[in-house]
Amino acid sequence: MATPAATEPFDQWVDHFDGWVGRVDYPRHLLGDFRLEPKYADPPAATVEFGKYKGAPKWRRPEEHPDPAAHEILLKLITIQGDTEFASVEQQRHLLETAPTAYDLKSAVRVNVEEMRHGWQMSHVLISAFGEEGQKEADGLLQRNAQEGERILQAFNDPVRNWLDFFCYTAFLDRDGKFQLGCLLHSGYYPLSASMGPMLKEEAFHLGTGVTGIMRILAAGKVPVDMLQRRVNWWVSTSLDCFGGEQSRKAKAVYDLGLKGRYDEGEGHEGVEVAHVNEYNQGLYHEEVTQIVDRFNAHRPSGTPPLFMPSQKFRRRVGIHKDGCFAIDGKPMKDTAYEEYLEANLPTKEDDERLEEIFKEEWIAPRGA
Amino acid sequence: MRHAAPEGPRLAPFFAGLRGDILAAWQSPLGFAYDRVIYSVSYPYTEGDVTRVLAWCGRAGERARLPAVGELNRTLEAHSYPELASRAPPGVSAHAWSAVLHFCDPSYPIYTERAAEALSALGFDAAARGGEPDYGAFVAAVDELKVEAPAASIPETNWYLARNLGVGLEGWWQAGDAHGRPVARAAAAYGRN
Numbered sequence: 001m002a003t004p005a006a007t008e009p010f011d012q013w014v015d016h017f018d019g020w021v022g023r024v025d026y027p028r029h030l031l032g033d034f035r036l037e038p039k040y041a042d043p044p045a046a047t048v049e050f051g052k053y054k055g056a057p058k059w060r061r062p063e064e065h066p067d068p069a070a071h072e073i074l075l076k077l078i079t080i081q082g083d084t085e086f087a088s089v090e091q092q093r094h095l096l097e098t099a100p101t102a103y104d105l106k107s108a109v110r111v112n113v114e115e116m117r118h119g120w121q122m123s124h125v126l127i128s129a130f131g132e133e134g135q136k137e138a139d140g141l142l143q144r145n146a147q148e149g150e151r152i153l154q155a156f157n158d159p160v161r162n163w164l165d166f167f168c169y170t171a172f173l174d175r176d177g178k179f180q181l182g183c184l185l186h187s188g189y190y191p192l193s194a195s196m197g198p199m200l201k202e203e204a205f206h207l208g209t210g211v212t213g214i215m216r217i218l219a220a221g222k223v224p225v226d227m228l229q230r231r232v233n234w235w236v237s238t239s240l241d242c243f244g245g246e247q248s249r250k251a252k253a254v255y256d257l258g259l260k261g262r263y264d265e266g267e268g269h270e271g272v273e274v275a276h277v278n279e280y281n282q283g284l285y286h287e288e289v290t291q292i293v294d295r296f297n298a299h300r301p302s303g304t305p306p307l308f309m310p311s312q313k314f315r316r317r318v319g320i321h322k323d324g325c326f327a328i329d330g331k332p333m334k335d336t337a338y339e340e341y342l343e344a345n346l347p348t349k350e351d352d353e354r355l356e357e358i359f360k361e362e363w364i365a366p367r368g369a
Numbered sequence: 370m371r372h373a374a375p376e377g378p379r380l381a382p383f384f385a386g387l388r389g390d391i392l393a394a395w396q397s398p399l400g401f402a403y404d405r406v407i408y409s410v411s412y413p414y415t416e417g418d419v420t421r422v423l424a425w426c427g428r429a430g431e432r433a434r435l436p437a438v439g440e441l442n443r444t445l446e447a448h449s450y451p452e453l454a455s456r457a458p459p460g461v462s463a464h465a466w467s468a469v470l471h472f473c474d475p476s477y478p479i480y481t482e483r484a485a486e487a488l489s490a491l492g493f494d495a496a497a498r499g500g501e502p503d504y505g506a507f508v509a510a511v512d513e514l515k516v517e518a519p520a521a522s523i524p525e526t527n528w529y530l531a532r533n534l535g536v537g538l539e540g541w542w543q544a545g546d547a548h549g550r551p552v553a554r555a556a557a558a559y560g561r562n
Contacts, residue, residue, distance in 0.1 A: 032474075033449035102411045106475070107527065200520035201530070208525035366408030367527065368401025 009135050010127045013142075017120070020086065020142040024093050026112070030105075034113045038124035043193035049186045049265050051258035058190040062129055065189070070257050074189055075130055077260060079137045080152050081180065082122030083144065085115045087156035088169075090146035095166055100364045104163075107209045111170060114202040121199060125191045154317060155238045161347075162355055163213075163364075164223060168235040170210030172289060176239040178203050179263050179285050186265040188258030211292060212367055218300045222363040225305050227354070230347045233310045233328060236289060241318040246279035278319075286312055315342060379492055380517055383541050387522040390540025391533045395526045400536075404527070410472050413442035422472045426479070428465035434458060435469065445469075450476045451512070455505035463502035475529035478511040480504050484538035490545075511535070 017036075021028065048056045053066065062071045089112045099105035119141060126134035144150040149157040155176075160169055181203060185196035217223050244251060252275045254260045262272060263281045272280045290309045297306045311330030313321040325338040328345060394400050406425045410418040416438045423429045435441055435458055444453070454477065457466035467480035478484070485507055488495035493510035495503065514534050523533060 101408050103407045106412075110529070197520045201518065201523050204520070204523045204525050205527070205529065208527045211525060212527040367404040369405065 007128060010124060013123055013127055013135070013138050016139060016142050017116075017123075023145075024090055026089070026093060027096065030096070030109045031113055032109075034110075034117075036113070036117050036120050038121050038195075039117075039198035040191070040194040041197035043187075043190065043197070044185060044266065048188035048258040050261045051188070051256045053188060053258045056188075056258075058188050058193060060190050062189070065257070067257055069253070070189075070259060071130075073254055073257065073259055074192070075126070075133060075137060077184070077254070078122050078125050078192060079140070081184065082119050082126070082138070082141045083152045084156050084177065085119035085122065086141050087144070087146040087151040087153075088112075088115045088174075090151075091156065091158070091160040092166060092169070095160070095163060098163065098359070100163060100359075101366070104213075104364075107205075108166065111174075111206045111209060114206070117202070118199050121195050125195060129191060153242060155242050158238060161352055163359070164217070164228070164231055164355060165235075167210050167213030167217065168231045170206050171214055171292065172210070172232070172235040172239045173242070174203060174206045174210060175289065176242040176285060178207060179243070179281055182263040183260050183265075183281060186261035192259075211295075213364070214296060215299055216364045216367055216369075218296060218304070219365040219367075219369060220363055221301050221304065222358050222361055223355070225300070225307060227347075227351050229307055230345060230351060232293070232307060233314065234346050236310050237315040239289075240282055240286070240312055241316060243282040243285065243319075244278045245319040246282065247275055247320060248278050249275065251275070251278045282312065315346070380514075383487075383491055383537070384517075384519055384522045386541060386544060387518065387534075387537040388524050390537045390544070391526065391528075392524050394536035394540060395524075395528065403532075406472060407475070412473060413446065414438055414473065418472070419469065422468050423465055426464050426468040428462060428468070431461055431465045434460040435465075441469070445473050450474055451505075451508045453477075454508040457504065463504040463507070467504055467507075471531070476531055478508060478531040478535045480507055481535070481539060483542040484535050487538040487542040490542075511538075 021031075043058070046058060048054050048058055059065050059070075062074055065071070065074075092108065092112060095108060096105060099108060123138035123141060126138045128134075130137070144152070146157050151157050155173060160166060178200065181196050181200050184192055185200065187193045187196075214228070217228065218225075251260075255262075255274050255277050262269070262277055263284050286309070293307050293309050300306065308328070310328045311326060313324060313326035313330045314328050315326075316322050316324065325333040325335045327333050327341065333341060402425070406421060410422065414422075419435065419438055419441065420429070420432065423432055436444065444456075448456075453470055457463065463480040467477060470477035471479045480502060482502075485495055485502060488507065488510045493506075493513070495506045495510040511531055511534050515530050518530070518534065523530065526533065
């Protein structure tokens, strides 16, 4: 699919983006010759793949959708996706000064600049199809600030304290991103669906950076596994929240309108209760992350304890288990003991202080060492 | 000079096996050896980095044909991708030059005969000219593949797309060979000349 021609409002937005780069204080020389540009590719299907309008041609303009409610929902979906892209850079920017190797610095910059491009992509979709409303939302993507807690999803306001967090973030939270992009790949709204292929291709490097990073940390054997486990507990539970409530009328409406599908849409898995579409996608994510943790364990140095996956009920801030008292294995706990339990199983200030010392050693191995 | 990519269907057999070829290469001893280099070099290069990169690609003997490390770094820093593809110093092979470029900027693919032959078999004009490899055409062809590759064919690795496609091309070439049919003939089976 050819990229729609640049428009004056988008050019203006690019100027605003330049201001955002300054506000984030991103080192411009590190951006190098990376081409920030919108990219579109033919989506997997030319017709709507699910919902009430299955089989109809995908909608090229929001106003082509037969249901007027689709306009508002699309605007929100695209805005939320774009918001996460710029937020992640704001969360990670401060790590550039402390990269463990030159290639890790290069990798982090690559991750950041591709997230910026994804933000460009969503802004381009907003501005090229949603008029003044789209321009306002695209400007908002550059105005909200993760450091001030202003991003739409809480996960994108949480601090990314150090490089251990960076690798967990790219392995677990970016994987939620992959699942969201995978769901939008099947959207009936053509420009959104056509945006996802190039974004997913870039996301593979981000996820690979995270997973490889954690394997390198395990191989070096300097970061205690219990400390890593607490990070896994934090980032996996945070990522699960990003799927939204397990039982959701909103998600059902979005699905029925053909705007956001299941991650594995088109692979013949029928019989999913549409009101549980978030739960279904979350389950696929949990399954994938479980396999990754199993791979970590297969590669861990002998004599170290295994990592394990926290239950889908543990420390949830969204959905049917929100604010519930569940242990990492999913067993219910008495709420009187729960705060203390969380303190013992989530990253602590002491962990951060200890990590500062560990980071002065050879705490991460080159892959293949 | 850039060349138009072959039509999508002609690339389909290559993309069909790409994911598996990348993962196989990534998990192989050669993949780990590559990573030991990428995680050890610094930017700008030190003399030791240049030596290490050339040794990795089996071209240690070409060190004297490259400029001194200071001048080399100035050249690397002064140009944007892919300007340096066609600016190898006289006498420096495409293998050595591409490796020097790649370990500094992983957007540059590493030149190998097998990858070049695979590109030619896929219909790209990336063949050697007058007996000399054409690294500029090689880079242009890999750039086309970067655009055309389906997201599902790229697995999660810590490797840049240029590296993934490079090992994928080698894997595709070898698969053709392993099945007793040179890759050019395997490609012809899908309708190419």
